Amino acid sequence: MEDRPRTLRAMLAEAKDTSELMVDLAYASVYFNDPDMAEEVEELEGQMSDLVHDMRAVCVLAARSAREAEGMSSVLQVVSAIERMGNDAVDIAHIVTKKLGIPHQLVADLSDAEEVSHRVLVSEGSHMAHRPLSALELTVQAGMSVMAIHRGRNWITDIDGGTVLVPDDVLFLRGSPEGITRLRELAAAPVWEPPRAEDGPAVTDLDRAVDVLVEMKNLSEAAVGLAYSALVLADRGLAAEVCHLEDRLDEMKENLELWVLRSAGDNIDPAALRGLLHLAEAAEDLGDQAQAMVWLIEKEEKLHPILGIALGEADEVVVRYPIAAGSAAEESTLSDLQWNVEPGFTVLAIRRGGRYVYRPRGKNRLLAGDEIIASGPDEGCPMLARMCGWNLVVDEDGDNQLEPA
Numbered sequence: 001m002e003d004r005p006r007t008l009r010a011m012l013a014e015a016k017d018t019s020e021l022m023v024d025l026a027y028a029s030v031y032f033n034d035p036d037m038a039e040e041v042e043e044l045e046g047q048m049s050d051l052v053h054d055m056r057a058v059c060v061l062a063a064r065s066a067r068e069a070e071g072m073s074s075v076l077q078v079v080s081a082i083e084r085m086g087n088d089a090v091d092i093a094h095i096v097t098k099k100l101g102i103p104h105q106l107v108a109d110l111s112d113a114e115e116v117s118h119r120v121l122v123s124e125g126s127h128m129a130h131r132p133l134s135a136l137e138l139t140v141q142a143g144m145s146v147m148a149i150h151r152g153r154n155w156i157t158d159i160d161g162g163t164v165l166v167p168d169d170v171l172f173l174r175g176s177p178e179g180i181t182r183l184r185e186l187a188a189a190p191v192w193e194p195p196r197a198e199d200g201p202a203v204t205d206l207d208r209a210v211d212v213l214v215e216m217k218n219l220s221e222a223a224v225g226l227a228y229s230a231l232v233l234a235d236r237g238l239a240a241e242v243c244h245l246e247d248r249l250d251e252m253k254e255n256l257e258l259w260v261l262r263s264a265g266d267n268i269d270p271a272a273l274r275g276l277l278h279l280a281e282a283a284e285d286l287g288d289q290a291q292a293m294v295w296l297i298e299k300e301e302k303l304h305p306i307l308g309i310a311l312g313e314a315d316e317v318v319v320r321y322p323i324a325a326g327s328a329a330e331e332s333t334l335s336d337l338q339w340n341v342e343p344g345f346t347v348l349a350i351r352r353g354g355r356y357v358y359r360p361r362g363k364n365r366l367l368a369g370d371e372i373i374a375s376g377p378d379e380g381c382p383m384l385a386r387m388c389g390w391n392l393v394v395d396e397d398g399d400n401q402l403e404p405a
Helices: 008-032 035-062 066-097 104-110 177-186 205-233 236-263 270-298 305-311 378-387
Strands: 116-121 144-151 154-156 170-175 316-322 346-352 355-358 371-377 390-394 400-404
Touching: 008 035, 008 066, 008 104, 008 116, 008 144, 008 170, 008 205, 008 270, 008 305, 035 066, 035 144, 035 154, 066 270, 066 305, 104 205, 104 270, 116 177, 144 177, 205 236, 205 270, 205 305, 205 316, 205 346, 205 371, 236 270, 236 346, 236 355, 316 378, 371 378, 378 390
Parallel strands: none
Antiparallel strands: 116 170, 144 154, 144 170, 316 371, 346 355, 346 371, 390 400
């Protein structure tokens, strides 16, 4: 444990970030059909295993009484769910490493997902070359964050604001598809044309299966994001929405399996269908693990306070801001605001009148009195708060508080 984080708080934050990185890289490896990236996911699994082992050891050593053991049980449940999410990422990467195959239609449809993977080469003389990531503020400028860097024969996944980009670096990013044009301008990269599936004479069962799988990817990622938000905010309403999403994922998986089996009789190579079923299984299990994390909130079990603190200190923070009357956000749609591009926040849910709208679409209009639950970079919080009609101020305890703008 000498070279790894010594505190449970730090290890929980790192485990959350590592599991999310693994899932992002796994989906990207499928999208780009990149065996090297898929193998990097398997390398990260080794780091995750070490973290999980150390966290369990710390939890056992910290429980000196029955009361303390009960408190640590909530931490252990979240640790197990995070570990399973990492395993799901490896299962997704196996589609590439084991050459299970996927239909071209899926690659094309993934270009239209709510969050996409993208790859760009840094050119000499570009705005990105020889500059640290902190100076580029890609989450603010383009609504995309760097997951990994391929430099020569090496992969760099331990990325922070001090990481300096050099010419010929290949960046792998995740974020809003609307930010791709700006991103490629900063890298001095050619205009990008996303892959497109050929239009057929009619919608087939395979088309339906692919569409469902893309929606399963979106839903599973939303479920995980809402689960972490529920833990940070100790919010039963968000926990209930996670359980609802998990039920939908179960139903969608059943429909997908039926359509895949039907399409097997349409002169389609069955090898490509194996990848679809494999990916659906992993996406559904991600939803299961999100539900496992919020089960504690659903059952009103006492959460160990370290969960909210540690998960709130991860690379992406979770915030809850009300929409003030007269603010820039009032009466604006999410498409108008483009928060996913600048300041780089994804709105996970909108609370209105005691009910939640999860995975709100661009057409959703914000009203005074709404509350948004959003995740994004910590440096973007002041801008997001201002657009909602608030100033962020630091109190005596070092915590952020909202004051009317």
